[in-house]
Amino acid sequence: MSEAGAVTTHQAATEAATPVRAGERTRAVAHALPPERLLDVRHLKKYFPIKGGFFGSTVGAVKAVDDVNLHVDTGEILSLVGESGCGKTTTSRCVLRAVNPTSGEILFRIGDDEVIDVAKLSDRELRPLWRNMQMIFQDPFGSLNPRKNLFDIIGEPLLVNGVKSRQERMDRVAELLGLVGLRPEYMHRYPHAFSGGQRQRVVIARALALNPKLVVADEAVSALDVSVQAQILNLLLELQERLGLSYLFVAHDLSIVKHISHRVAVMYVGKIVETAPTDPLFHAPLHPYTSALMAAVPQADPRRRSEMIRLEGEVANPAKPPSGCYFHPRCPFATAQCKAETPLLREVRPGHFVACHRAEELDLPGVERGTPSLGTSRAEG
């Protein structure tokens, strides 16, 4: 991962050279990113002030997102996973600028040679960003305006982005409905005519209306019934393949994450504790939290009724996080160092980053599988 400082310097230089269009100053840092990289989030922070005291002044901050680094390559599905309150949703909303980050950089490849820093865009410059980046929400009931029919809902992105011809929009909406597996004649119906799964298809159609490159899916299937979940997962995967999309997939369900993603980033109390390609992460986790999280997932097989490894205690309060490694009070392997020093996210194996002082020495259990686990080929520290 390259240093963020270099980019800023470079950016300043380009800014002086070409003060042409609005938005220009945040562009033209294309070579700061490797060509396959679509999104690169660097040192992202989002603090929410805590008001209190007599005058309602700020007395502290909830560090909802605390120095998060992550990246998504073109055509890649990155899952952001963690328990409630870990900051995964806030992170995803910062990437979209649905929430304004406190600091950090969000580099996003908007064209072949164009990279913008999403974090620095002015409000006026957000519209072109959102043509390339869209969102799927968790609650299929709250994310569709009950007063508009599907044509208005799916056609809105087209309308506000310059497609004024009604016929043109009708055609495109019909096409999008077909794409997500709904009948085109549904476009005159209102959301109340649809079930949760169908609504989620509508939400997906709206997100795809402007041909985005990146789709942020915030718990996109967790509100759905089990039998419908699989339909939507299949649809998401199919669309990803057909349209060459990339997903930032925010979820708490590890089984789904394992099924859908190429790479996974695990968050705990506002920080990323481990990120790696899906297979090594699940079969040879390097962070005790990741390992415990996987052990806690109940297996849908009564014959594998393991004595689930219980993680003691509960998720730390992000307003008053513990010292050192935030996980140390619950970690069975914690040492004095863990209590004192905050571990940095470092690359322990190629592509496998972890924020744990003892990553090399621990041999943590992952998900079992038929073939011998990666543990045997493990590089000895």
Add this chain to the structure above:
Amino acid sequence: MSDVALPVADRAKEPSVYVTPAWKLTWLRFTKHKLGVVCLWIVVLITLMALMPEFFSAADPNVTSARLAYIPPQPVRIIRDGHLVRPFVYGVEGQRNQRTLKMEWVQDTDVVLPLRLFPRGYAYRLFGVIPTDRHLFGFGTAEQPVTANILGTDRLGRDQWSRLMYGTRISLSIGLVAVLISTVLGIVLGGISGYFGGWVDNLIQRLIDLLQAIPAIPVWLALSAALPRTWPVTWVYFAITVILALLGWTRLAREVRGRFLSLREEDFVTAARLVGASQGRIIFSHMVPSFASHIIAAVTLAVPLMILNETFLSFLGLGMRPPAISWGVMLQEAQNLQSVVNAPWLLIPGVFVIITVLALNILGDGLRDAADPYSH
């Protein structure tokens, strides 16, 4: 992926429901509320009275005649000698009591005054433009029209029914106009407060706190007392309206703000923002339609309050003043026990107030429930 199987409901149910817009569903829900529908009709009727009191009235409301003071109501009857006949009233005859020197009115069952529809009467301009002399009803024959006072007369011998019709115009319109001003104030300030938040929100909220802490009637009284006695009726009318509106907008503002705050957090609003919709579009295409029905309901509930307040002020002599006619002004005639005991029918305008306020309240509740069926 193939087309999704239709939910079974699609086949079982009339598909037209699926293409019914939300406001229509709200309306369908409202019409299930029978009492609400009845009240809607009452409100429509009262509004008609307010729009054309001249047509509904039987006599000129300002013509005084001391000779005809305190005639009790002459109820419309349809049964005479045990037979169903066309509607009529009995005539009355006044006799001066020699001891008390008071006029005493006696019903004369020999004089039958038939009710006639659309007779000619005093001339007026309908809606202020169309000259006509037709009225809804009258008594007697076409050649010999007779005045009869179905709701009796007051101290100055004026026909109460006719005065009530005129009073409806002023009382209802004061309520409406005051609420209109309140609504504009409330929506603008509440909207600003809710949408922008921050210190603007804080400032407006504190202002609302302050205004709500003030007991309204003394302040209204003081403001009305400040109106010069020499002002013409129309000025007083507008001044009273503004005075009522000045303290009345706070509740609406709170309501609007609350709606804005909760809508701002809705996913569909975020979604609209994320597809690049402008702020104006988000507010007017997504947020306002979402709470418009609530605002209509809140306004419907605010009108009766304003009507009651006008009645209070006028009753105490600090609101509308004669020769203007409002329900409150009419009730002033019944301000003390003595007048009520002598002529209880002077309280009839109060019954009108109650019916109007009742109907508007039930209507407003019905609308609110229809707009927000899951709120309770």
Add this chain to the structure above:
Amino acid sequence: MPQTPTATEATRKGADRRPLLSVRGLKTYFELDEGTVRAVDGVSFDVMPGEVLGIVGESGCGKSITMKSILRLVAKPGRIVGGEILYRPDPVGRAGGGGAEIDLTKLRKDGRRMRNIRGGEIALIPQEPMASFSPLHTIGEQIIEAIRLHQDVSKKEARAMAIERLREVGVPSPEQRVGAYSWQLSGGLRQRAIIAMALSCHPKLLVADEPTTAIDVTTQAQVLALLRELQAEHGSSIIFITHDLGVIAQVADRVVVMYLGRVMERGPVDDIFHAPKHPYTKALLRSVPNMDTEPRVALPTVEGSIPHPLHKPTGCPFHPRCPDAIPGLCDVKVPALRPVDSDQPVACFLYHREVEGE
């Protein structure tokens, strides 16, 4: 409605063991303006002493209403319109000679007998621990109240018992926590406190209604382990209601699979997961990704979506989504729940042609 299969089941387990609770053809309907919602429509199952019975199903399958019917907590406009819920306070004993049988549906909802059973003998572990404690009373007050309702003890003794229960469920420093309000506790502690309250009178049957749905996976693991320990210790039976197949596989001894108010299939947990018979159960199990499914390959799905409860299909409720539906039969007639060469009754015409109610 005779339900012979359950008798067979009981026979296999030994004649001296009778079910603690037998639900027979239970029907709970809701009369709404728009029509009748048949939320529970002829549900039968048994709960044996000391076992964990899992009820699994998706939204609208009637699992929560079944639970409320057992506790007689169904509120208007809902009503139990048919069937029986037989509760045997003393199920162990010689056949016929065991304790009395009480039909809970015949008891008055708010009568003394039902109130004594509710909380005292059959206790509830609710879904939302936060909302299930009154915000204006301390958790201690609420647990003490539960104890004193069913046991003749002084306030002081009850308090000591409440602290003991809290300690038992792993609440740290229970002496202080007994005076805390529910909103002062973390999610996991709240769930533990609710369990302490449910266990306060040593009930014979615990009804757990999605007790871990609202909590995180690591906390869920703690709570499930705790429930297992407590059950082993007290020997009470548990009805565990959930939509999570993983959870059911981990905790249940026997499983009831419900869909749209009806039992599709029931049987021992191993059979349900490894030899499912009903097409719905099969589809459900296949459609859930687990740690073993091949990544990014389309999952087998159940087509369509769950119908609105007001517009249930005729015939077998699952037939519109069923890949094996037999036209002219499944969409017309309702299959009865009948055992198929095992103690695993299935309501499906693929296995038998017996029609419900005949």
Add this chain to the structure above:
Amino acid sequence: MHWFIIKRLLLLPFLLLIFSIVSFALIQAPPGDFLTSYVAELAAGGTSIDQAEIEALRTRYGLDQPIYVQYGRWVGNLLRGDLGVSLEWRRPNSELIGERLVLTLILTTFSLLFTWAVAIPIGIFSATRQYSLLDYVFTILNYIGLATPNFMLALVLMWVAFDKFGVTVTGLFSPQYLDAAWSWARVGDLLSHIWLPMIVLGVAGTAQIARVVRANLLDELSKPYTEMARAKGLPEWRLVIKYPTRVAIAPVVSTLGWYFPQLLSGGLVVSVVMSLPTIGPLLLRALVGQDMYLAGTIILIFCMLAVLGALVSDILLVVLDPRIKLESA
């Protein structure tokens, strides 16, 4: 003490300042001053007054000073506890207001207690027996209560009492106690008279608060903790009273914030109709007669009472709802 309440207390002087300005502005608003209307009144009565005398009076009352000086003097006097002198009555305002204020507060408090005593049981009953016949009856009665102006109710009741029973139910005292000193007998006489104004004044609020209680309780009854209490085996009535009702009526206390000012307002009108010796008629007379310091002082007192009512309701709410402590901690 909680920050919350301390904050409110510290806000009081600030509110006093604002209210005093508002009150003063209100009484200054009419054109002319007391003396012009006084002179007009005398002239109408046929007497005239010497111009020099008017000027002397004007100087004496400070009416010739600039407005801010008049305001300053008024507020300064108020702070020293001097409520000023009524121009019309030529008596100290404190003397005029004194007993009337006490009676106003007694009437208001009685109405408040009456409202709660009636509204809360009705609300609980309606909510627990939702859609029963009595619930409908109460709902209709509530609507009528809301729609009836209290002066109208007062007039009708007075009329009925006179017409049917031949009694005149005006005032708060029998004639022999009107100007008597306070004694137990006088208190008894007051109690025998106060019930009618109390009911008249409390009816509208009863309807409003019964609606609030009903809606709140319906909300609470559908919450899981109510069901949990039921699942513990608690008898229904005990459960309803102990859990949801407690939660549902805690916010009723906060209705004091708007209900108390409303009672003060409404009491004014009722007092005029029923000729009660409370502050209402005095204020009305002062406003009509431009007796500015009297009117201003009364309005200021009303505002302060309303604010104090809101403060009391906040404190009660903190006592009743432990959650608030957490938020302000």
